[in-house]
Amino acid sequence: MAYKVLIVDDDADFRSELKGLLDGFDIVEARDGAEALGYLKKANEIAAVILDVKLPGKSGIEVLRDIRRTDPNLGIIIMTGHSSKDTAIEALKAHADDYIEKPSDIGKVRDVLTRVIEARKGRGTPEAVDTKGKIDKVKYFIEANCFKKTCLKDAAMAVCLSPKYLSRVFKEAEGIGFSAYRTRVKIEKAKELLLKRGFNVNQAAEKLGYENPESFIRQFKKLTRCTPAVFRKQYLKKKRKP
Structure with a gap:
């Protein structure tokens, strides 16, 4: 059965383009946060939400927080054409599962969406799942901000961990330290x-x-x-x- 995905964006042409990239998923559309929240309050089988930051009325970050209050387990991907380190930190602190810049990362949306849904439906202890999810968020934070000056403290702030703790669990999970991983990402981009x-x-x-x-x-x-x-x-x- 195809996963059902809610796309929230006020640009109808962009929603149509995104829908075309997600062939095989069952797509539901909303023009703004109010319409999206109204849909999610009803019985539904939504597996993930792709949520634009810049929406009429409530911003995407505000809608993200509203969704998290009622459904902490729903996969949510924040998407914006107005990227900044602060936006990424704000989205991840509000417990977005991932973050995509448009149009530069739009080709990755299928892979990101599949990974988010599978992670949300994965099994494991709550602590293990939470730690893995935060490590994944930090890795994406590094990749999304490779052209910006970021540090361990920025990444730790984004996932609500202390820098010291993040440094330890990141190295345990990846076999490489935060700084070394960030350098590797930068060199690949170079x-x-x-x-x-x-x-x-x-x-x-x-x-x-x-x-x-x-x-x-x-x-x-x-x-x-x-x-x-x-x-x-x-x-x-x-x-x-x-």
Whole structure:
């Protein structure tokens, strides 16, 4: 049976586009928070909600909080075209399961939605499920904010944990520390900037929030064993081979 998903967005064209990307799901639509909350108050089989931040009337964050008061187990994905670190923190603190930027991340919506629904329907002790959910939120927070200056304290605030506790459980769960994971995400994004978007080394360093190109080059070389310039040169050389 197809999972039923509620899309809440005041843009009818965007709802239609999103519905097309989610072929195989049973889609229900709402234009604003009031309509969404009215639907959820009735008997329903909604597995997840995709909720835009900027809505007429109540904001998406306010609607998220209202839903959580009545249904703490419903999967909720916040989506916005007005991304900022503060918005991500606010959404995650209000217990959103995930966070998507539009239009840049819209192609990922099916994967994100499937992961959220499966996680919500997964089994385990409440403590284990809660910790895993928070680690997943932190990982997404890092990825969604890789172009911004964020730190362990920001991520801890987003999931309502102390930085010290988050540092410990993150390393236990991922086998790598928070800072090392964040660096790995940044370097993977750097590869994309260098190879697919035509950034030079200085531009990539600035885009990724490094204080200077030297720090960026040092971290890039540590993880890839070559400088960004050599990495791109090797890629282009392989690409030219018949």
